[in-house]
Amino acid sequence: MTADRQDRPEGAPVGRRVVLGLLGLGALGIVGGSTLQKGLSAVLEPIETRDPTGLVSLLPAGGTFRFYSVTGAVAQPDAGDYRLTMSGLVQRSGTYTLADLQAMPQTDLVRDFQCVTGWRVPHVPWSGVRLGHLLDLAGPTRAADAVRLTSFDGTYTESLTLEQARRADVLVALRMSGGPVSHDHGGPVRLHVAPMYGYKSLKWLSGIELTQGVRPGYWEGSGYSVDGWVGSSNGRDDDPTG
Amino acid sequence: MTRPAEPAAVVEPELARFARPVRWVHGLVGALVLVCIVTAAVLYNGSLAVLVGHRHLVELVHVRCGFALPVPLLAGLVSRSYRADLRRLNRVTPRDWQWLRSRSRRDGRIPVGKFNAGQKLNGALSAGAIAVLLMSGTVMYSTGWAPLPWRTGATFVHDWSALAVGLLVVGHVRFALGDPVAMRSLRTGTVPRRWAQQEHGAWAAEHSGSPADEPRSGPGSPD
Numbered sequence: 001m002t003a004d005r006q007d008r009p010e011g012a013p014v015g016r017r018v019v020l021g022l023l024g025l026g027a028l029g030i031v032g033g034s035t036l037q038k039g040l041s042a043v044l045e046p047i048e049t050r051d052p053t054g055l056v057s058l059l060p061a062g063g064t065f066r067f068y069s070v071t072g073a074v075a076q077p078d079a080g081d082y083r084l085t086m087s088g089l090v091q092r093s094g095t096y097t098l099a100d101l102q103a104m105p106q107t108d109l110v111r112d113f114q115c116v117t118g119w120r121v122p123h124v125p126w127s128g129v130r131l132g133h134l135l136d137l138a139g140p141t142r143a144a145d146a147v148r149l150t151s152f153d154g155t156y157t158e159s160l161t162l163e164q165a166r167r168a169d170v171l172v173a174l175r176m177s178g179g180p181v182s183h184d185h186g187g188p189v190r191l192h193v194a195p196m197y198g199y200k201s202l203k204w205l206s207g208i209e210l211t212q213g214v215r216p217g218y219w220e221g222s223g224y225s226v227d228g229w230v231g232s233s234n235g236r237d238d239d240p241t242g
Numbered sequence: 243m244t245r246p247a248e249p250a251a252v253v254e255p256e257l258a259r260f261a262r263p264v265r266w267v268h269g270l271v272g273a274l275v276l277v278c279i280v281t282a283a284v285l286y287n288g289s290l291a292v293l294v295g296h297r298h299l300v301e302l303v304h305v306r307c308g309f310a311l312p313v314p315l316l317a318g319l320v321s322r323s324y325r326a327d328l329r330r331l332n333r334v335t336p337r338d339w340q341w342l343r344s345r346s347r348r349d350g351r352i353p354v355g356k357f358n359a360g361q362k363l364n365g366a367l368s369a370g371a372i373a374v375l376l377m378s379g380t381v382m383y384s385t386g387w388a389p390l391p392w393r394t395g396a397t398f399v400h401d402w403s404a405l406a407v408g409l410l411v412v413g414h415v416r417f418a419l420g421d422p423v424a425m426r427s428l429r430t431g432t433v434p435r436r437w438a439q440q441e442h443g444a445w446a447a448e449h450s451g452s453p454a455d456e457p458r459s460g461p462g463s464p465d
Contacts, residue, residue: 033395
């Protein structure tokens with residue numbers, strides 16, 4: 001094609017420069033971006049939480065929740081239909097309604113919520129029943145040394161040792177940020193394991209089963225740590241949230 | 243590209259614009275980018291994420307399609323016409339800058355080559371963005387060796403460049419929808435000569451005198 005050969009020397013190779021320039025910027029961003037991201041989150045977070053249009057949340061700024069769901073669309077039970085079952089190695093198995101849980105002593109916590117993928121939401125107020133309180137009501141048998149948690153999404157599972165489950169900062173959460181736990185956040189009832197990464201705080205909680213030996217949960221099957229302490233697991237060094 | 247001789251053209255003569263390999267690369271890259279955008283939206287947007295769920299599957303599709311992106315782009319290099327188009331897209335002439343700055347750029351007074359300056363810019367930005375997304379995506383995906391701050395940085399780069407690419411694609415599609423002839427040419431490979439003279443005068447001049455696929459006469463020869 002004669003035309004191409006004639007075209008070739010004409011003009012500067014701007015295309016190549018743009019591509020190489022962007023690649024260089026990208027590499028710089030990878031090396032220095034975590035600092036930039038922190039600064040940006042600090043600026044955008046207060047704007048985002050007050051933004052009535054929700055448009056700011058479309059920006060990839062961090063500082064707010066991202067929503068993960070591991071299975072298909074999750075059913076939204078009416079508050080009246082919700083049930084939480086206690087089963088496994090317990091002396092008194094049972095089922096609780098939302099009203100039952102609301103009538104139990106409530107514990108309030110304010111903690112940063114840290115995801116293992118890096119995002120962190122500062123100062124989230126949580127409120128709910130201590131998991132330890134429910135365990136006391138059920139009375140684990142002598143053989144029980146772990147808790148398996150299941151979700152009404154049908155797929156998500158989690159686990160804790162009995163010792164971890166009895167911590168004062170492990171809640172069966174009914175409220176967050178001043179309102180009921182919304183469906184997208186895993187409501188009406190979700191787990192909140194304050195000192196561990198977000199994936200340990202099972203969403204759409206529907207079952208608590210006492211077991212002998214820890215049965216690793218859904219995310220642990222993909223290589224995440226079973227004991228997901230913030231700052232000392234999963235190869236991360238975030239500030240602890242416990 | 244050779245074709246069976248067409249019946250004597252009473253219709254408007256067509257100029258060959260995009261060879262088959264070029265059309266295939268464009269189509270495949272377009273499809274992969276679209277799948278990446280849709281899956282990215284599901285991974286990223288909270289309401290969509292909860293609506294669709296299946297996070298692991300969506301992630302798998304996104305990552306596979308992302309890593310597949312360079313395949314058609316590089317495979318096209320075996321084609322001479324594809325390489326020729328890349329060369330043209332790469333080079334920006336002083337006339338291109340003039341065209342970009344001009345307010346009346348669409349009136350055809352500044353003769354435009356096969357690609358106008360906007361298309362060249364879009365090509366460069368798209369190629370660069372794909373490269374950046376691939377690089378940052380690889381770091382994000384390499385939980386084994388990449389240090390954690392790099393992975394955070396890569397996520398930062400990936401998120402923002404994805405947003406930029408989204409805007410770029412919206413612009414690209416908008417311009418395409420505004421010019422059905424240009425859009426058709428990416429399916430059929432040809433454009434009516436009159437359209438070429440109007441939109442890409444300098445390129446049409448290269449073909450002047452020969453409505454067939456191969457330009458036999460050089461630029462500037464009498465019509």
